[in-house]
Amino acid sequence: MTALRSANYVLYSSPSMTSSSGWSITSDNSSLIGSDDIWHDHSYNSGTVTQKADCTTDGVRTYTCSQCGATKTEAISATGHTPSAAVTETGNDGKVYSVVYCSTCGDELGRTVIADELVNNSTVNKTTVTAGTNVTITSSVEGGTAPYYYAYYYKRSTNTAWKTLGTEFGTNSSVAFAPTAEAYFDIKVIVKDADGNTAEKLFSVQAVAELPLTNVSVVGRTSVNLGTAIPHDRKGSRRNFSIYLFLLLQEKHKYKLEALG
Ligand SMILES: [Zn+2]
Numbered sequence: 001m002t003a004l005r006s007a008n009y010v011l012y013s014s015p016s017m018t019s020s021s022g023w024s025i026t027s028d029n030s031s032l033i034g035s036d037d038i039w040h041d042h043s044y045n046s047g048t049v050t051q052k053a054d055c056t057t058d059g060v061r062t063y064t065c066s067q068c069g070a071t072k073t074e075a076i077s078a079t080g081h082t083p084s085a086a087v088t089e090t091g092n093d094g095k096v097y098s099v100v101y102c103s104t105c106g107d108e109l110g111r112t113v114i115a116d117e118l119v120n121n122s123t124v125n126k127t128t129v130t131a132g133t134n135v136t137i138t139s140s141v142e143g144g145t146a147p148y149y150y151a152y153y154y155k156r157s158t159n160t161a162w163k164t165l166g167t168e169f170g171t172n173s174s175v176a177f178a179p180t181a182e183a184y185f186d187i188k189v190i191v192k193d194a195d196g197n198t199a200e201k202l203f204s205v206q207a208v209a210e211l212p213l214t215n216v217s218v219v220g221r222t223s224v225n226l227g228t229a230i231p232h233d234r235k236g237s238r239r240n241f242s243i244y245l246f247l248l249l250q251e252k253h254k255y256k257l258e259a260l261g
């Protein structure tokens, strides 16, 4: 038995073996006589991409033999992502992020928090006020980037033009507003951070001639021996209120105060 080797085949034959199909083996078994159509080393072309590689998935290149059409395949390595320049965006959680996307497939490749969203937590100390007395507006900010600047505005609710209170976008975190008429007023506070982001908050304040009467009287003690005086302070929310009814039940721990306007 003799073996003939090629890149693609190992042919075993006996000395007497001949072929009627176009090829034969020399009598010394040293070589094969025949047509390339039957016996050849494949001559592959340079191949074509039959499946494109993308950022994360290997592709396939297919080579075809120019003589017999046989094919073989080779993997094309995944390209990996191509990071684009970082962009700034606000996430659903309100935080500001620096985000890097792949310029090829759009996948998000990285995200870092730059700053929390600027939140305006400003307050007013009262929403009903006697005309001519102060409402104190106090700014309070969360997130964003310090330093912060504040702007305060007011207008009658029925008007459209805002008027500025104090310095616009100054550093005063508190300002007083005294409505001069009995009316509803709108107050607007805008906070601005070092990056120029702004956050707005609106309030409605009612200025009245007189505050509704509320009883803010106090007693100095709620337990006392019979016959002993109880220190007490009769107070109402109006500037003028004239009638007090002070009723102490002779029962320990119980008292009742009423102020009548
Ligand atoms: Zn071939």
Ligand SMILES: [Zn+2]
Pocket (backbone or CB within 6 Å): 055, 080, 081, 082, 102, 103, 104, 105, 106, 107
């Ligand atoms: Zn990609």
